[in-house]
Amino acid sequence: MAKMGIKEKYHAMTRDLMWDPKDYDYRTVYPLVEKEGIILKDPSRWEDPFRLAYNQYVKVQSEKDGIYHTVRNAFEANDGHARVIDSRWYEGVKAFASAVQPGEYMAHRLMTYIGRHIPIEAVRFATFNQAMDEIRHAQIEIKHYAHMSKMIDGLHNYQKTGQNSWFNTVTKSFFDDALTAGPFEALIAISFSFEYVFTNILFLPFASSAGAVGDENFAAVGKTVQSDESRHMALGMSALKMLLEEDDRNIPIIQYWIDKWYWRCYRIFSVIATLVDYYPRIRPISWKKAFEIYVEEQVFNGLFKDFRKYGIRLPKFAEDSIKEKEYYSHNTMRILDHYKHANMFRGFKLQPDDYEWLANEYPLFEEHYAPYFHRSDDNVLAGASKGLPGVCTVCHLPNEFPNPDNMAERWTQLSEYNNKTYATCSPGCKHIFDHEPEKYAQIWWPAEAYVNGELGTDLPGDLFKAWGTTPEEGGEHYSSDEHARWLEHRRHLGLDKKYF
Ligand SMILES: [Fe+2]
Numbered sequence: 001m002a003k004m005g006i007k008e009k010y011h012a013m014t015r016d017l018m019w020d021p022k023d024y025d026y027r028t029v030y031p032l033v034e035k036e037g038i039i040l041k042d043p044s045r046w047e048d049p050f051r052l053a054y055n056q057y058v059k060v061q062s063e064k065d066g067i068y069h070t071v072r073n074a075f076e077a078n079d080g081h082a083r084v085i086d087s088r089w090y091e092g093v094k095a096f097a098s099a100v101q102p103g104e105y106m107a108h109r110l111m112t113y114i115g116r117h118i119p120i121e122a123v124r125f126a127t128f129n130q131a132m133d134e135i136r137h138a139q140i141e142i143k144h145y146a147h148m149s150k151m152i153d154g155l156h157n158y159q160k161t162g163q164n165s166w167f168n169t170v171t172k173s174f175f176d177d178a179l180t181a182g183p184f185e186a187l188i189a190i191s192f193s194f195e196y197v198f199t200n201i202l203f204l205p206f207a208s209s210a211g212a213v214g215d216e217n218f219a220a221v222g223k224t225v226q227s228d229e230s231r232h233m234a235l236g237m238s239a240l241k242m243l244l245e246e247d248d249r250n251i252p253i254i255q256y257w258i259d260k261w262y263w264r265c266y267r268i269f270s271v272i273a274t275l276v277d278y279y280p281r282i283r284p285i286s287w288k289k290a291f292e293i294y295v296e297e298q299v300f301n302g303l304f305k306d307f308r309k310y311g312i313r314l315p316k317f318a319e320d321s322i323k324e325k326e327y328y329s330h331n332t333m334r335i336l337d338h339y340k341h342a343n344m345f346r347g348f349k350l351q352p353d354d355y356e357w358l359a360n361e362y363p364l365f366e367e368h369y370a371p372y373f374h375r376s377d378d379n380v381l382a383g384a385s386k387g388l389p390g391v392c393t394v395c396h397l398p399n400e401f402p403n404p405d406n407m408a409e410r411w412t413q414l415s416e417y418n419n420k421t422y423a424t425c426s427p428g429c430k431h432i433f434d435h436e437p438e439k440y441a442q443i444w445w446p447a448e449a450y451v452n453g454e455l456g457t458d459l460p461g462d463l464f465k466a467w468g469t470t471p472e473e474g475g476e477h478y479s480s481d482e483h484a485r486w487l488e489h490r491r492h493l494g495l496d497k498k499y500f
């Protein structure tokens with residue numbers, strides 16, 4: 001056989017790997033490919049955006065893993081946990097961990113689902129690689145907890161927490177929604193809306209906060225995960241362009257998916273807003289600025305300008321998210337504070353420097369949020385709500401968002417379906433509910449399920465068992481045993497001494 005050039009070799013190793021079914025009908029083999037109304041004319045002309053053969057992929061990834069594990073080993077050997085500037089940081093890491101790790105695993109499943117049901121080689125090769133990336137992320141994150149669990153609470157039973165905790169139903173409902181959508185919708189949901197629009201804001205600001213507070217281990221997790229994201233973003237972009245260019249009839253379908261998944265993604269990022277603005281004692285950037293850079297400038301003002309030629313406009317509820325940037329993190333932190341006794345991570349009493357930073361960055365903070373947080377000054381559980389929240393039927397966040405045009409009013413929306421009333425947190429979520437009420441009416445509503453005895457009848461004791469945690473793992477950080485242990489560890493290492 002004649003020797004192949006680079007291009008042919010690449011093609012041979014990433015294309016021509018499929019056959020067309022002959023013994024069975026195409027529609028039987030690919031039952032979902034025509035279900036969503038997407039029209040494909042000649043998708044074979046689409047190039048795989050990764051431009052990577054499998055052997056190169058493995059080489060690059062193993063190098064990255066080697067770098068990450070070297071940093072992690074050094075961190076573990078040098079008592080890195082005792083050296084961060086404030087242990088409350090780890091409460092944020094726990095929130096991140098419990099929400100993101102199961103999300104990574106589900107992203108892996110989603111990629112294999114998309115690859116199975118969309119018979120386009122370029123998409124298949126890309127999802128094949130990304131499925132492996134996502135399982136790598138899930139494993140790195142589990143390895144991270146395995147070590148952190150020796151020092152901190154909350155992560156020792158993450159399987160149960162991920163399965164049953166009310167907080168995790170936010171991530172869970174998001175990925176379940178994508179996995180029960182058709183394969184093209186799932187592709188737009190994850191590869192475009194999640195990866196392209198939002199992952200920069202997920203990994204960059206929080207990883208730089210990790211660096212700023214001295215958590216080298218977590219900064220390394222963020223960096224190694226983020227290094228795969230440029231490929232995931234490239235898949236999202238090229239898949240979107242491919243579907244838009246294949247046929248004009250695809251455009252309104254895609255516009256609806258963009259409207260829906262922009263809002264779905266934006267809502268799960270509410271927790272990330274608190275991880276940027278609240279948990280780190282030193283903040284390199286605010287949520288508001290990060291949102292302006294990564295979403296408003298790069299996506300709305302940059303990318304969506306290029307989409308106009310296809311007839312694609314900004315996501316329907318883009319304007320609402322722009323308004324919410326003024327208070328998104330404060331409002332979400334207040335929600336987390338209300339239920340901090342029922343979580344596997346804690347809230348914390350704000351310190352004077354926190355009040356100062358928040359007031360400087362956010363004109364609305366002083367009037368609308370500072371008074372709430374000051375209630376905890378004398379009693380750290382002053383703001384705790386009894387029981388569990390009523391949540392949005394779509395995004396599963398508590399229905400506790402204010403109307404941005406009138407902060408004194410709740411934004412909660414109601415819809416009727418089959419003689420029942422369903423509440424959603426915002427017009428964005430209501431729009432999604434009203435489009436597919438039969439889907440969202442299936443909600444597994446944590447508060448209702450617990451009260452119905454689904455997870456045991458001895459409340460709240462059985463609940464904590466189901467979540468895999470104890471009441472001591474929730475509550476307030478600075479008054480916790482975990483904080484006392486951290487201070488003791490520092491004393492033991494001599495880190496409490498001031499030298500100048
Ligand atoms: Fe990932």
Ligand SMILES: [Fe+2]
Binds near residue numbers: 107195199228229232
């Ligand atoms: Fe990703």
Ligand SMILES: [Zn+2]
Binds near residue numbers: 393394395424
């Ligand atoms: Zn919602």
